[in-house]
Amino acid sequence: MAVVRTESLRIAPAAAYRGTFAPLTAEPKSTGELPPGWEGIYFPFDAALADLRPDGSPADDGVLPVIDLPRRMYAGEDTVFHRPLAYDDVVEQRVQAGAVVEKEGRGGRLVFADIERNYLVAGELAISSVWHDVFLEAAKPGAVAKPPAPAPDAEWAWTESLTLDSRQLFRFSALTFNTHLVHYDRDWARGVEGLQDLLVHGPLVRMLLLDYAVRSQPGIKVERFSLQMQAPVFVDAEVRLVGRETDSGSEVLVVDAQSGVLARGLVTAR
Structure with missing residues (x-):
């Protein structure tokens, strides 16, 4: 059964995102088109405090x-853009569970869970998206993370450096009402989750990579975007965004200082 919410796409959230993460994007204006992916800052999380996990x-x-594993992480997203959304649109969001699959991994039991989101305007489907989460067992003390796979040996047409700081993580958490402690509580991130530092939000990585692809290919009309998170992106750590055109659109990556792939996005153009 779907959970249905309705929201008018106000300019204020988009202006706040632009001022923090996308100053090169055109200023949002009434009835103007929402950039692809920016639906991610609308319909913020709304679970009651009593319904949050530790x-x-x-x-x-x-x-x-309810899944009885203590850790929850964003693993990626697959989105189809059927038609653009516009500021001031009244949008209906329908959310329901997709596939839920349990597996046994190197670190123990895992549950992969999909969340299906559809965005409609006046009954017409504008965006359909499947958000992928993974639930994990508690981090084992002293466990060493597997290094990310190396980036393909390819010529990247576009490249730029990016470092995200704790102010930006706070703002994205505030925009999306995301209370996951890994984004703002260092003691929790390091001591409980076994991470080296605060974690950059996966949905933020998605938006930044999609913005980068659109900025690097002026005039591109995005039909699909698929993101796979492959390793953590950490606060205050310089990474590189790299990209290249493909036969169907573009490929964009986040890579670390050793050229390990942290996230991979594939754009399909109309």
């Missing part, structure tokens, strides 16, 4: 079943 992520949101 890590601050939703436990009972009326969509997924």
Whole structure:
């Protein structure tokens, strides 16, 4: 059964995102088109405080079943843009559970859970997206993270450096009402999750990579975008965005100082 919410796409959230992360993007204007991916700052999380897990992520949101694993992480997203959204549109969002699959991994039990989101305007489907989450067992003390896979040996047409600081993480958490402690509580991130520092939000990585692809190919009309998170992106750590055109659109990556792939996005153009 779908959870249905309705929201008018006000300019203020987009202006706040632009001023923090995308100053080269055109200023949002009434009835103007929303850049692809920016629907991600609307319909913020709304689980009651009592319905949060100890890590601050939703436990009972009326969509997924309650999963008895202590850690929850964003693993990626697949989105189809059927038609543009515009500022001031009244949008209906329908959210329901997709596939929920349990597996056994190197670190123990895993549950992969999909969340299906559809965005409609006047009954017409504008965007359909499948958000992928993974639930994990508690981090093992002293466990060493597997290094990310190296980037393909390719000529990248576009490249730029990026470092995200704690102010930006705070703002994205505020925009999306994301209370996951890994984004703002260093003691939790390091001591409980076993991370080296605060974690950059996966949905923010998605938006930044899609913005980068659109900025690097002026005039491109995005039909699909698929993101796979492959390793953590950390606060205050310089990374590189790299990209190149493909036969169907473009490929964009986040890579670390050793050229390990942290995230990979594939754009399909109309």
